[in-house]
Amino acid sequence: MNRSAKALGRHSLTFVVVICAICLTPPAPRATVTSADGLIGRPQQYLVGENESLVEIARKFDLGFNAIADANPGVDPFIPAAGTRITIPTVWILPPASKLATIVVNIPEFRLYFFPVRSSGEVVTFPLGIGDEGTDTPTGSYTVTEKIIRPAWHVPESIRAQLPALPKVVPPGPDNPMGSHALRLSLASVLIHGTNKPWGIGRRSSHGCLRLYPEDIIRLFKLVRKGTPVVIVDQPIKVGLEGERVFVEVHRYEGAESSVEQAMQMLSERGLLGRIDFSRLKVAMEEMNGMPIDITLTR
Numbered sequence: 080m081n082r083s084a085k086a087l088g089r090h091s092l093t094f095v096v097v098i099c100a101i102c103l104t105p106p107a108p109r110a111t112v113t114s115a116d117g118l119i120g121r122p123q124q125y126l127v128g129e130n131e132s133l134v135e136i137a138r139k140f141d142l143g144f145n146a147i148a149d150a151n152p153g154v155d156p157f158i159p160a161a162g163t164r165i166t167i168p169t170v171w172i173l174p175p176a177s178k179l180a181t182i183v184v185n186i187p188e189f190r191l192y193f194f195p196v197r198s199s200g201e202v203v204t205f206p207l208g209i210g211d212e213g214t215d216t217p218t219g220s221y222t223v224t225e226k227i228i229r230p231a232w233h234v235p236e237s238i239r240a241q242l243p244a245l246p247k248v249v250p251p252g253p254d255n256p257m258g259s260h261a262l263r264l265s266l267a268s269v270l271i272h273g274t275n276k277p278w279g280i281g282r283r284s285s286h287g288c289l290r291l292y293p294e295d296i297i298r299l300f301k302l303v304r305k306g307t308p309v310v311i312v313d314q315p316i317k318v319g320l321e322g323e324r325v326f327v328e329v330h331r332y333e334g335a336e337s338s339v340e341q342a343m344q345m346l347s348e349r350g351l352l353g354r355i356d357f358s359r360l361k362v363a364m365e366e367m368n369g370m371p372i373d374i375t376l377t378r
Contacts, residue, residue: 116173118321118371119202123167127159134278138292140167143189143206143281149331149369168370172319172328173202180310182223182271182303184289186216187315187332188369189281191271191289193302205299208279208290212333216287216311217266223307225263226300230272232257238286258293260300264309271309272296318345319371325354326371327363339364 125136133156137147148156150168159165174183174192183192186209193203210216229251239245249255258273271289273296274280280292291299317328327342342364346352356376363372 116175116317116319118170118172118319118326119204120170122170122370125165125167127161127163127165129161131159131161132157133159133165136165136167137206137281138277140169141206141292141295142168143208144278145189145281145331146206146369147281149367152366152368166370168368170371171204172317172326172371174312174314174317180220181307182309184216184309184311185317186218186311186313187330188317191291191299193299203298203302205291205295206280208274208282208284210285210287211283214286216285216289217269218311218313219266221264221266221269221309221311223262223271223303223305223309224265224267226303226305227261227263228300229259230257230261230270231255235268235286256290257288258290258296260296262300262303271299316342316345318342318349318351320351323354324373324375325351327360327374328369328371329363329367330369331367 123140125140127136133147133151133154134144137144140147144156146168147165150166154163154165171188171190174185174188181194181196183194184190184207185192189207189209191205191207193205195201195203231251232249232255234245234247234249239247251259253275256275257270258275261270261272263270269287269289271291273293274284274290276284277292279285279290284290315330315332319326319328325346327346329342339360342360343352346355346360354376355374359372359374363374366372
């Protein structure tokens with residue numbers, strides 16, 4: 080029995096006691112694309128073509144490898160059978176963001192959200208490659224301090240120690256892992272930039288920086304100004320509302336604990352425990368498919 084299943088068994092009785100003590104909250108207003116904790120996008124279905132891998136399909140729909148693989152358990156990600164119907168998980172719960180945060184990066188989700196300055200604008204979201212184990216992308220609050228076109232890569236000494244054949248500076252071009260554009264953060268060692276290895280999006284593939292598909296960094300670069308606030312968070316579980324419906328989104332992320340206790344605590348803090356179906360919450364916590372799951376209690 081896995082850790083999540085044990086936790087579910089231990090706390091089922093606790094949940095019943097808690098839920099009986101909570102009054103029902105009034106229905107929440109319908110979320111818009113600019114409301115934190117609302118839903119954006121919609122899921123899609125796709126038939127795998129000849130000689131297509133999930134890596135290629137992920138890029139076609141602006142997804143990372145993690146997202147498409149978790150949404151399609153049991154499908155070979157590299158040699159899926161032609162004609163296989165797969166889920167395209169292009170729907171997300173917006174992460175909670177402070178009023179000052181214009182860019183929110185959620186590490187376990189491998190995803191970046193750009194919130195427009197004007198409330199009438201639309202949230203834009205992109206998949207990411209993040210720091211590998213031992214060079215984890217740091218969480219915290221930062222700002223964009225510099226916008227760079229055709230960045231050179233100043234190779235860190237730690238990397239040159241492992242790969243001494245590398246020069247101290249790699250000029251712009253196809254061998255430069257920073258891609259065509261970069262946004263330097265106030266933590267100078269971390270940048271949001273493109274990549275020359277697009278198959279690393281949705282994976283731990285960097286030395287701490289945040290990598291985007293080549294086409295995505297160009298789009299984000301145009302949206303962002305110097306001084307833009309950036310918040311990097313570690314939230315494997317998200318809770319969202321869509322009208323009167325309650326959703327939970329759980330991400331499978333090595334090094335992060337996603338327990339039923341955490342989910343129940345988040346729901347309790349929002350006053351939502353009395354509105355959920357615990358059996359649906361259990362399924363979401365067990366599957367960890369990275370998609371918003373409706374856990375609303377049916378009356």
